[in-house]
Amino acid sequence: MEFADRQPIRISDVHDEGYAPGRYFARGWVKTHRRSKNVAFIELTDGTSVKGLQLVINPSLSSYLVAEAQIGTGAAIEVSGQLVPSPAKGQKFEFQVEEFSLVGSCDPETYPLQKKGHTLEFLREQLHLRPRSNTLGAVFRIRSAASFAVHKFFRDRNFIWVHTPIITTSDCEGAGEMFRVTTLDLSNPPRDDKGHIDFSQDFFKDEASLTVSGQLEAEIFALSHMNCYTFGPTFRSENSNTSRHLSEFWMIEPEMAFCDLRGDMKVAEDFVKEVVRSVLQECAADLEFLHAREWVEADTAKVLEQVSETRYGVMTYDEVINELQKSGRKFEYEPHWGADLQAEHERFITDEVVKGPTFVINYPKEIKAFYMRLNEDEKTVAAMDLLVPRLGEIIGGSQREEREAVLRSKIEANGMPPELYWWYLELRKFGGVPHAGFGLGFERLLMYLTGIQNIRDVIPFPRHPGYAKF
Amino acid sequence: MEFADRQPIRISDVHDEGYAPGRYFARGWVKTHRRSKNVAFIELTDGTSVKGLQLVINPSLSSYLVAEAQIGTGAAIEVSGQLVPSPAKGQKFEFQVEEFSLVGSCDPETYPLQKKGHTLEFLREQLHLRPRSNTLGAVFRIRSAASFAVHKFFRDRNFIWVHTPIITTSDCEGAGEMFRVTTLDLSNPPRDDKGHIDFSQDFFKDEASLTVSGQLEAEIFALSHMNCYTFGPTFRSENSNTSRHLSEFWMIEPEMAFCDLRGDMKVAEDFVKEVVRSVLQECAADLEFLHAREWVEADTAKVLEQVSETRYGVMTYDEVINELQKSGRKFEYEPHWGADLQAEHERFITDEVVKGPTFVINYPKEIKAFYMRLNEDEKTVAAMDLLVPRLGEIIGGSQREEREAVLRSKIEANGMPPELYWWYLELRKFGGVPHAGFGLGFERLLMYLTGIQNIRDVIPFPRHPGYAKF
Numbered sequence: 001m002e003f004a005d006r007q008p009i010r011i012s013d014v015h016d017e018g019y020a021p022g023r024y025f026a027r028g029w030v031k032t033h034r035r036s037k038n039v040a041f042i043e044l045t046d047g048t049s050v051k052g053l054q055l056v057i058n059p060s061l062s063s064y065l066v067a068e069a070q071i072g073t074g075a076a077i078e079v080s081g082q083l084v085p086s087p088a089k090g091q092k093f094e095f096q097v098e099e100f101s102l103v104g105s106c107d108p109e110t111y112p113l114q115k116k117g118h119t120l121e122f123l124r125e126q127l128h129l130r131p132r133s134n135t136l137g138a139v140f141r142i143r144s145a146a147s148f149a150v151h152k153f154f155r156d157r158n159f160i161w162v163h164t165p166i167i168t169t170s171d172c173e174g175a176g177e178m179f180r181v182t183t184l185d186l187s188n189p190p191r192d193d194k195g196h197i198d199f200s201q202d203f204f205k206d207e208a209s210l211t212v213s214g215q216l217e218a219e220i221f222a223l224s225h226m227n228c229y230t231f232g233p234t235f236r237s238e239n240s241n242t243s244r245h246l247s248e249f250w251m252i253e254p255e256m257a258f259c260d261l262r263g264d265m266k267v268a269e270d271f272v273k274e275v276v277r278s279v280l281q282e283c284a285a286d287l288e289f290l291h292a293r294e295w296v297e298a299d300t301a302k303v304l305e306q307v308s309e310t311r312y313g314v315m316t317y318d319e320v321i322n323e324l325q326k327s328g329r330k331f332e333y334e335p336h337w338g339a340d341l342q343a344e345h346e347r348f349i350t351d352e353v354v355k356g357p358t359f360v361i362n363y364p365k366e367i368k369a370f371y372m373r374l375n376e377d378e379k380t381v382a383a384m385d386l387l388v389p390r391l392g393e394i395i396g397g398s399q400r401e402e403r404e405a406v407l408r409s410k411i412e413a414n415g416m417p418p419e420l421y422w423w424y425l426e427l428r429k430f431g432g433v434p435h436a437g438f439g440l441g442f443e444r445l446l447m448y449l450t451g452i453q454n455i456r457d458v459i460p461f462p463r464h465p466g467y468a469k470f
Numbered sequence: 471m472e473f474a475d476r477q478p479i480r481i482s483d484v485h486d487e488g489y490a491p492g493r494y495f496a497r498g499w500v501k502t503h504r505r506s507k508n509v510a511f512i513e514l515t516d517g518t519s520v521k522g523l524q525l526v527i528n529p530s531l532s533s534y535l536v537a538e539a540q541i542g543t544g545a546a547i548e549v550s551g552q553l554v555p556s557p558a559k560g561q562k563f564e565f566q567v568e569e570f571s572l573v574g575s576c577d578p579e580t581y582p583l584q585k586k587g588h589t590l591e592f593l594r595e596q597l598h599l600r601p602r603s604n605t606l607g608a609v610f611r612i613r614s615a616a617s618f619a620v621h622k623f624f625r626d627r628n629f630i631w632v633h634t635p636i637i638t639t640s641d642c643e644g645a646g647e648m649f650r651v652t653t654l655d656l657s658n659p660p661r662d663d664k665g666h667i668d669f670s671q672d673f674f675k676d677e678a679s680l681t682v683s684g685q686l687e688a689e690i691f692a693l694s695h696m697n698c699y700t701f702g703p704t705f706r707s708e709n710s711n712t713s714r715h716l717s718e719f720w721m722i723e724p725e726m727a728f729c730d731l732r733g734d735m736k737v738a739e740d741f742v743k744e745v746v747r748s749v750l751q752e753c754a755a756d757l758e759f760l761h762a763r764e765w766v767e768a769d770t771a772k773v774l775e776q777v778s779e780t781r782y783g784v785m786t787y788d789e790v791i792n793e794l795q796k797s798g799r800k801f802e803y804e805p806h807w808g809a810d811l812q813a814e815h816e817r818f819i820t821d822e823v824v825k826g827p828t829f830v831i832n833y834p835k836e837i838k839a840f841y842m843r844l845n846e847d848e849k850t851v852a853a854m855d856l857l858v859p860r861l862g863e864i865i866g867g868s869q870r871e872e873r874e875a876v877l878r879s880k881i882e883a884n885g886m887p888p889e890l891y892w893w894y895l896e897l898r899k900f901g902g903v904p905h906a907g908f909g910l911g912f913e914r915l916l917m918y919l920t921g922i923q924n925i926r927d928v929i930p931f932p933r934h935p936g937y938a939k940f
Contacts, residue, residue, distance in 0.1 A: 008728070010628065027728050028696070029901050030901075046696050047694050047695035047696045048695070048696065074900050074901040075901050076728075076901040076902065076903040078728075103728070103903045103904075104872070104898075104900075104901045104902040104903045105901075106899075106900045106901040107899070107900070110899075111900050127690070127893070128690045128893040128894075128896060128897060129694075129900065131691055131694035131695060132693075132694040137694060140630060140632070140694075140695065141630060141695070143630075143631075143633075144630035144631045144632070147631050147633075148621060148625050148631065151618060151621055155618050158518065160610060160611060160613075160614035161613075161614045161617050161618065162610070162614070162930055163613075163617075163703070163720060163929065163930055163931075164930065164931065165718065165930075165931035165933060165938070165940065166636065166680075166703045166705075166718055167649070167680075167705070167717070167718050167933050167938050168931075168938060168940070169938045169939060170940060179637070179651050179652070179653060179673070180651070180652050180653065180656070181649050181650070181651060181680065182649070182650050182652065182656070183649060183650065183707050184656065186650070186652070186654065186656065186659055186667045187659075187665075187666065187667055189656055189657075195657075196657065197656045197657055203649070203707060203717070203935060203936075204933070204935075204936060204937060204938040205936045205937075206938065208938045210636075210637075210651065217930070217931060217940060220597070220598045220599075220601060220930075220940075221601055221610070221930070223602075224599075224601035224602040224607060224610075225517035225518070225601060225607070225610065225611070226498070226517045226518065232702070232703065233633070233636045233702065233703070235636075235637070237653050237673060247637070248635065248636055248637050250633060258478070258497050258546075258548075258573070423597070423598035423940060424598075426598060426599070427598060428574075429576075429577070429580075430544050430574075430576045430577070430581050431499050431500075431545050431546040431574045431575075431576040432546065432574040433546045433573045433574045434573075460632055460633055460634065460635075460687070460690075460691070461633075461634065461638075461687060463635060463637050463674070465673060465674075466673075466674060467674060467675075468635070468637050468638060468639045468674040468676065468678045469639060470635065470638070470640060470687060470690075470893060
């Protein structure tokens with residue numbers, strides 16, 4: 001076998017009319033195989049498209065005959081033959097097989113994926129096979145395309161990509177629930193005089209955890225390279241066993257120097273629009289397939305198009321509270337100034353008031369993180385949440401507090417030790433400038449794009465309480 | 471301040487002649503500031519180039535006068551004025567300031583970075599400021615450019631990017647030293663009847679660690695989507711406090727289905743060439759600056775050009791051992807069949823035998839990982855290491871063992887429990903195909919590109935024994 005010498009066709013390109021009819025070589029896996037007396041059909045996938053390639057085979061073809069019994073769903077094959085316009089409906093081409101070769105068989109008795117559809121719950125127990133299913137196959141192509149769109153967006157604007165640390169002895173929010181990272185012998189850890197665990201003998205000579213955010217470290221690079229972003233894994237050890245939480249997820253966190261809240265919103269709006277637009281365009285077939293699933297809300301495609309095109313609204317938190325209160329609407333949680341917005345409030349604003357994506361800005365300082373810049377009113381901070389129709393918050397960001405004295409007093413007011421944040425304070429002291437940034441949970445964006453309802457189905461290997469398999 | 475409305479010039483574009491002379495707005499940080507009676511000069515950086523922009527100021531300019539005392543190295547400023555061809559040598563343009571504004575001062579008495587150069591050791595204690603230095607500023611621009619080149623390479627070839635898990639209950643090599651991830655109370659962990667730590671009460675209801683490689687999981691996606699790659703953080707808890715080891719580093723691991731060792735080498739060669747070529751081209755000024763440092767080996771640029779252009783050699787491990795033995799060279803470690811190649815051996819091959827990058831293939835099975843495909847001789851495996859001049863191994867890869875029975879017996883021979891690898895074995899059982907891949911440590915590539923000698927200087931936040939600060 002000399003695989004390197006044979007260039008197979010790419011099935012998604014066939015569907016996009018990238019091929020002239022002619023003699024080709026194809027490889028991949030069998031989705032379905034059925035034969036009648038005079039003809040056999042195989043739907044072949046190479047993982048590039050939700051739509052397979054229809055192989056048409058004369059059942060008396062000897063290279064097919066010898067393999068026939070082993071060609072179940074999931075078997076790997078190689079074929080040579082003619083790509084010709086198809087007389088059948090729903091496909092432009094079919095592939096008339098002249099040479100057939102079985103590369104890897106797949107026992108139909110034990111193969112967990114059969115040609116009939118499986119529930120997403122069932123597939124979640126087969127993480128090693130579920131990327132082969134139509135739904136997850138499409139989701140992961142979209143995930144990859146969206147990832148690249150993220151990089152391209154920032155690259156086109158001269159942001160540098162910064163790899164912020166995964167293992168850290170800092171704690172971004174001062175309050176996140178974090179996983180401990182250790183090499184201590186848990187059965188017999190070293191203890192100090194007082195009987196406390198002696199972390200000075202741990203691998204990093206200190207208590208170390210998995211990062212909850214790269215923002216603080218990203219600010220370092222905004223103040224050296226002007227514009228930067230992170231795109232990496234982050235972790236939360238909250239015991240949240242829901243369809244919207246993961247213990248390990250990917251975050252995108254841009255950070256811009258010489259940038260205020262307005263500039264921050266502009267980048268966020270451009271970013272969401274471009275990534276959505278790019279995925280709508282590049283993954284049209286996959287999205288069409290997913291959006292037609294019974295568990296996807298109607299008009300999802302239309303909502304996404306609106307998000308990629310319309311001008312986003314801006315409301316202050318004050319205005320939102322007013323709007324909610326005067327609406328006469330009965331909410332489960334009564335809206336009142338000083339409280340966080342609930343999903344029902346957010347959805348009311350985007351779906352019924354603004355009827356489109358909306359930035360809510362200037363939140364009460366008490367409900368936002370210590371690093372957000374205090375406004376003139378001294379009651380609110382220069383924060384922004386981007387709410388999108390149906391989902392609610394997709395982005396959270398802010399202008400950062402660049403005044404050292406103000407930042408220090410906020411750190412103290414939060415009961416955090418300023419000496420732990422010495423370097424973060426020094427960024428303000430040495431050539432500090434107004435700067436801003438935001439964070440976007442990549443999996444939430446993917447749920448929004450795909451219509452997938454459970455976050456565990458948009459990440460290849462979900463981690464959540466009780467589960468870190470594969 | 472309305473930052474969003476003002477588009478500053480980008481200094482690296484000025485140097486690349488991307489600007490016509492005219493009136494512009496510029497912002498950034500002061501690298502140097504000196505004045506005489508009739509003129510003041512400021513070298514301004516915006517983080518986009520190792521070369522600053524020369525600002526020329528009439529010291530009687532009132533907006534300058536009020537700020538003058540505070541304009542030390544590191545201070546943040548904004549200026550408006552005229553970009554004009556420069557009469558001075560070594561720069562095409564200078565910027566004649568008409569309006570000056572201090573945005574953030576920087577106290578020269580306490581600012582750790584002065585205009586004179588600092589050692590890389592000193593800068594390592596100032597992780598929050600070192601990206602502002604010429605050397606680290608350049609390194610991190612190169613890191614970002616190389617990262618994008620990695621994504622672009624695979625994207626152009628339709629590989630999907632897979633986010634393999636960071637937290638895992640698997641162990642890729644069966645023997646890696648791993649960091650434990652836990653939320654147990656270390657002072658009083660739950661124990662079972664026998665007094666052992668009861669990990670069923672830990673967060674993931676099992677012993678969890680940080681990944682040492684995404685390869686096994688990537689194979690899942692090669693067998694569903696044909697070609698994929700990972701690019702993410704990996705971890706080793708070896709107590710290696712050297713200039714070549716990190717506890718946290720970024721790895722690139724492509725994996726290709728229907729691919730043998732030859733195909734694997736082809737992708738690896740194309741990959742290294744394209745990434746090197748792309749960085750040579752895009753980061754020419756940064757590389758020129760770095761390669762002229764006193765700690766960089768002479769001719770580094772020439773070596774890189776060779777790597778990006780020449781055809782790579784291929785030698786079997788047998789041939790290498792023969793060549794070493796017949797060389798008459800006195801090695802510190804006597805080469806003999808069955809032993810791993812040492813750095814001195816590798817360097818001899820690339821620098822004196824082949825005189826260029828070299829794949830060494832078909833290593834003895836005893837010194838390679840269990841998942842590598844057993845060759846017909848049953849003594850060697852279809853492994854390949856790519857050695858490059860001066861550095862030695864930069865890539866390690868192999869064709870994977872796709873025969874379930876052979877794989878199972880290798881797992882058992884390695885003393886590993888096959889039931890732990892049930893899903894990895896099933897990938898062979900259900901439509902398994904010959905497949906191959908490789909791994910490249912991103913930081914090693916960056917050391918090779920930049921000439922940087924200590925791996926802690928090519929990653930923003932190095933982690934190593936005793937150190938996980940920032």
